[in-house]
Amino acid sequence: MDEGNIRLALLLIGPGTLSVFGLSFLWAWMLERKRHYLLLLSGGCVSFALGVFIQVFGWPSDAGVNALVSNFFYISAVLAVSEGLLRRSGKKFGVIYAISVLVMSSVLIWYFFYIDRSLVARIYVQNFGVGFLLLVVAWRLKGIVRGRFIDKALFWMLLGFSIQFFPRTVLTVEPYLSVDTSLFAESLFWQTLQLSLSVLGAGLAFVILAAAITDVIEDLRRERDIDRLTGIFNRRGFEERADLLIHTTGGSMAMVVCDLDHFKKINDSFGHAVGDDVLSIFGSLLRRTVRSNDIAGRIGGEEFAILLPNSGLLDAQGFTKRLHEAIATTIFPLPEGAQSVTSSMGVAVSQEKRDRASLFERADKALYTAKNSGRNRTVFHHDIAIEKMTSPDVCIGEAAG
Template sequence: MSFALNATQIVQLVVPGVAVVFAFSFLCVWIYERQRFFLIALSASFLAFASGSASQILHLPDAWRPNALISATFYAASILLMSEGVLRRRGKPFHWSTGAFIFTAVIVGIYYFSYVAPDLLARIYVLNYCFGAVLVATALQSRSKVRTRLDDRALFWMLLAFGVSFFVRTALTTGKSLPHVTAQFAQTAFWLALQLSLALLGAVLALLLLTTAIVDLIERLIEERDRDFLTQALNRRAFERRGARFVGDPKRHPVTMVAYDLDHFKSINDSFGHAAGDTVLCAFCQIVVTTIRANDIVARIGGEEFVILLGNTGLSDAHVIAERIRLALTNVRFEKIAESLHVTVSAGVVQFQEGESLPVMLARADRLLYAAKRSGRNCTVSERLAEEIDAPEDRIA
């Protein structure tokens, strides 16, 4: 067997070579982010495609029947692995039973039209129609009903276009007589269109897949930076940044803020230890998270200080929510710490006023929180009640 390459083969090998580069790139991202196993599927997908493409370009094996079967095996594995990677990244299930059925159907079809009833057009139809259908179905299934990032939307349309291209490309074979000989087939318009579309659409698709994976990684790092390590609420820096956008969005108005401070928290740490205090903080944050909506904001801005921002919520409704959270905490018993431990919280509630900044709003909520402390703690004070209470300027523990 001769391995001498002609000029055409050298040019064509650029496509599988680029695929290997992308496979290595996905593997590198996975090494840094090992819990994202979809990256392994994408890496294996591009490696399988490179193997199938190289086997055809290099005529390995040279006989067309085993070459068709081996290359089809690699291509089918590539498409299914890509489908798995895309779906798992979006948190959608990939049914390997369906994948196994498609894989088996492709291989059986290629075998039949290679060894039993040789028909090149039939093999092209089996491969292209099956792969196109899988990619289109994957694109549609991965589409989210909620607003997504720009790179996610671009990935959806490119994946859809890539899938449709399999159907369009196959139209080039209509009414044509194609040679079975591998070297002659490599000179046909269909094969050249295949290589061109894979080089262009495939490269763009690969870049988008890699881009979304890297953006996912960057978002996770930003999320870790913005979260309080203990309670997983936003930290103060993230609250100031996200909260400013939150109150500045007219679609969220009216916006209300509730400032919380756990009562006598220092005595909990002194009496039961800081581990007990951490347990209390986490328990309170969990109550808040399960009470408010997913698009509201909760942040830990100090040791025992929390703030929540409620969108499309008026002052009276915010007061009800604040009271619900306060009462829920009073009913929690920390048996592993002390069954007699009754933890309470004080709260101040304000509504956003047109033109004010987030720090000014927080300062108003803080003053009402101090008023609640002054009133005996374990209560909620909103703006409508503020005039009845003389709130001191100094902080009350």
């Protein structure tokens, strides 16, 4: 292989790697088509690679047109990646911003080619421009630095990649490039640009791809753990999160198990669809009643569990009272004259070392007692014996007291 071919092969490493990332983003999008930002990232990688190919191979051969066309692909690439990263975080720049940036950069490239010809000025326009565009994206995404590890990595990589455009350009643009543009392909500027693209650009693309795959996996995991009907955790999701919370949180903790009363009657009298509606409304009611760090799950047909961290007996009493009240004041889609929806609850409170299974078992025993002693009430389990609560604060409904 002669020296020219070796140089060409080295030049193509950057765009080649970016093309592979472009295909990977496309593949990720084909798996999760609702994530449109993956298409933008794919288009961005491919567009940048096209820009390099156009410049390296001189298509079209007219230097002025080539500068304009390759600039179009470079800037479109940066805009597509910027938009993709923003959309991933629920933000955007929009089409008008993209068109304005494209027109502005094309006018500047045109001016510094046809009116005041200067390769160095064109290099500054493109590199400072791209650095600035990416810095704006990093600024708008600064909130993700408080997020997951992969988001932190993405933010710092993006910031580093944006910033390097400034010192690299200043340190490597040689003044004689303005005089003899044929030296461009051998210039320090072009070679360090390719190196930064192959190493930092590919590194950034890798982190973005890892973040996108993490998003997909987390979404799948969430879907796996959420009960579609009620919008709260299913049994698996509840148990996994409850175990984690129990092992990572000290202090007292309460487990509430609640079960809708005579739910079979609702199904039998008004049909399964009405029963489903009641469950769904009960799910939203639970979501409204729990605090942000409580965990609520549907653990069986019409049986629910709620783990209340940092909660003692009084907190649990307050919670079950609020829940009974919320059920009593909620309008369920039942025909007039139908018996109102009520729930029985069992509670276990633990002060010291505990495990989820034994806490649940005690709360479930208390629930059993609540059912057997008339329903529509809360019973607290104490370590020695199950004691029916007689306080009107806790026991609500006709069977109270």
